[in-house]
Amino acid sequence: KNEVEQSPQNLTAQEGEFITINCSYSVGISALHWLQQHPGGGIVSLFMLSSGKKKHGRLIATINIQEKHSSLHITASHPRDSAVYICAVLTSGSRLTFGEGTQLTVNP
Amino acid sequence: EAGVTQSPTHLIKTRGQQATLRCSPISGHTSVYWYQQALGLGLQFLLWYDEGEERNRGNFPPRFSGRQFPNYSSELNVNALELEDSALYLCASSLTGNLDTQYFGPGTRLTVL
Numbered sequence: 001k002n003e004v005e006q007s008p009q010n011l012t013a014q015e016g017e018f019i020t021i022n023c024s025y026s027v028g029i030s031a032l033h034w035l036q037q038h039p040g041g042g043i044v045s046l047f048m049l050s051s052g053k054k055k056h057g058r059l060i061a062t063i064n065i066q067e068k069h070s071s072l073h074i075t076a077s078h079p080r081d082s083a084v085y086i087c088a089v090l091t092s093g094s095r096l097t098f099g100e101g102t103q104l105t106v107n108p
Numbered sequence: 109e110a111g112v113t114q115s116p117t118h119l120i121k122t123r124g125q126q127a128t129l130r131c132s133p134i135s136g137h138t139s140v141y142w143y144q145q146a147l148g149l150g151l152q153f154l155l156w157y158d159e160g161e162e163r164n165r166g167n168f169p170p171r172f173s174g175r176q177f178p179n180y181s182s183e184l185n186v187n188a189l190e191l192e193d194s195a196l197y198l199c200a201s202s203l204t205g206n207l208d209t210q211y212f213g214p215g216t217r218l219t220v221l
Contacts, residue, residue: 093164
């Protein structure tokens with residue numbers, strides 16, 4: 001079993017829909033990253049969380065440390081949100097362990 | 109402010125050769141991280157350098173090595189290349205190594221023939 005599990009693996013939505021991507025982890029962590037990877041490989045760090053909730057524009061990330069679970073929400077989704085979203089947990093030694101990613105496709 | 113830069117963008121080598129990949133962190137960042145993203149696999153942690161020292165290492169053989177220079181730029185060396193080393197190699201930097209956000213470079217795509 002992977003230390004970081006994401007669901008769903010693939011997600012197709014219509015423009016305007018509310019999207020949720022989930023991440024569960026089984027190890028002790030210092031923090032959790034949500035990353036966005038576009039075709040071609042470029043990675044952007046969306047959030048780093050160690051507790052509670054963060055919001056940036058249409059993106060919201062939450063984390064429940066007790067339940068070892070985090071969610072990434074996208075409100076009013078848009079085709080330009082289409083990308084792979086990756087959950088990564090920061091463990092000892094500043095080591096990031098990654099989930100396998102969620103491929104999001106938003107259709108117009 | 110310039111982001112993390114990596115060079116070269118693409119690198120083609122043959123089995124048994126050595127590859128050298130370079131990374132320049134964001135100005136002021138002292139920590140540099142290397143990750144491998146092989147085709148069909150997720151991102152995997154390779155190495156972490158901070159203040160010129162190797163601080164942590166992922167589950168990779170010793171032929172993966174690197175260093176960090178006094179200006180905090182970093183080099184990843186892969187010796188005795190194997191076909192399965194073909195991957196996207198991503199570098200990231202953070203202000204320090206202590207719970208700071210990691211910012212990623214565009215990557216170097218290494219192809220081993």
